[in-house]
Amino acid sequence: MGFPAEKLEGVYRNHIDDVVKFLEAKHKGHYKIYNLCSERSYDVSKFQQRVATYPFDDHNPPKMELISPFCRDVHAWLSEDKKNVAAVHCKAGKGRTGVMVCCYMLHSKEFLIASEALNYYGQMRTHDRKGVTIPSQRRYVEYYSTLVQEQLEYHPVSLIIQEIHLEPLPTFNGGQVSLQLVISEASKRVFSSGVYEIKKGSPNFQIRLDQYIPIQGDIKIEFFNKPKMMIRKACQKSYINFQMTPRVFLAGISWALYLRILLTGGWDRDTGENWQAQGGGAMGRRLDLVWWMWGNWVWMAKRVEIVLGSWEKMFHFWFNTFFVREEATTVPEQVNGIENADTSIPPPERSTRAMSYDEQSRLPSIHFKHP
Structure with a gap:
């Protein structure tokens, strides 16, 4: 009611x-x-x-x-x-x-x-x-x-965020875009990037954090468009459907979670109308997150929120890392310069994070390779 x-x-x-x-x-x-x-x-x-x-x-x-x-x-x-x-x-x-x-x-x-x-x-x-x-x-x-x-028992997950990819970029009026990334843990800001100048026609946006950012609890990641002049302009508000295709790969002795999120379609929560990117064509976004597992299997939920436009949130989404399926892979073999997908190990039926603590104790120790 x-x-x-x-x-x-x-x-x-x-x-x-x-x-x-x-x-x-x-x-x-x-x-x-x-x-x-x-x-x-x-x-x-x-x-x-x-x-x-x-x-x-x-x-x-x-x-x-x-x-x-x-x-x-x-x-x-x-x-x-x-x-x-x-x-x-x-x-x-x-x-x-x-x-x-x-x-x-x-x-x-x-x-x-x-x-x-x-x-x-x-x-x-x-x-x-x-x-x-x-x-x-x-x-x-x-x-x-x-x-x-x-019949799983939920345990929160804690990770370290290292790298973010956004592809394709939204189309902004005026050509060049100035993007800034902000990461918050609950209501506390833990990271704020510099301003990235992105020229018109750039196919994607990639940011590799200078330091690994340990995150725990409800995490918000925001993208801002920083205008040259401080003029607030209302942007369309949309919630975007997406599909997740995550995989975990084994690089040396470091475990990492590569999370690819495909965003397709959308609707305006105020008008109920379907939303399309400026310039025509169906809305499409892909957010790639590279997560490094951190600590002794500490558990917590994750929130990701994306903000695009002139200080106006266009859409946000949540996911929980406990439910991300994992896949351990070897370094892909090259066949005529192309990675051979047959060398990867099929994903398990459920995340290793859903294992009991006894099962987890048999996993290899976690180490990090810092850049």
Whole structure:
């Protein structure tokens, strides 16, 4: 449901007094509220103190650590009495609510596949059957489906970021682009690059960090276009679908994770229209990240956010390194100057990061080759 609002906001959202009257009339003594909003709250005494909060930001997925406790809480409440009901809400009662409701349906085995849970939610919640539309939110439902299906215990992952590739570059009016890279750990900035002047017609952008940046927790990577004149210009806001094709390669004695992210298609979250790059043609982005595994298998989630344009975020996405499939490879053989793909070792069924600690102890020690 939507946020139980008050005063003027209660005119166009669910008014909190109306919500209380409905629940007291239909489910008196048998309802519990689940608030997913990180940005706001209300007087929980109106709901007999039966309000649990699992907060995360609008248009974003929850932390992986938040999903399982929510599902267990809801399941425990519903199992107490067959009359019990759970009322889950965010602001509009669609995106964040859909993520957690779909995860619970997977948790309770109502559905076994994420797509089925998402489709069912879309049919029951929205007229257009779209339901949860933000790719990162849908991805985290897929993540939780993987945990449930494969009976995995989630462990956060910590890595070191070394190198970033962006190809192709977006088309900017005016030709030359000045890009700056900023890396933040949660709300703390840990790295800010210089300004890179990119000429018109450049096929790609590559930055190799002078030092390895250890990152842990929620990580944000931003690209800014630094204009010659400090003029703020509104850019189109889009969420972009993407596919991940990651692989891990073995270089000497150093393990590294080469993550290639393909971005295809997109839609404007404000207008709902399909988005295409300036100059025509379908939207296409590829972000290559080279990660070096760091420490003694410390575990944490990762967030990547890309900002393109004049101080305006165009899109962002999240992924979690626990779910990145790995592939150990030898140095590719050259056949007539072309790498022979047959020399690579097929990827395992699941990430080595999903192994038990006993299994991990049999892995080779991790060392780093610094440039």
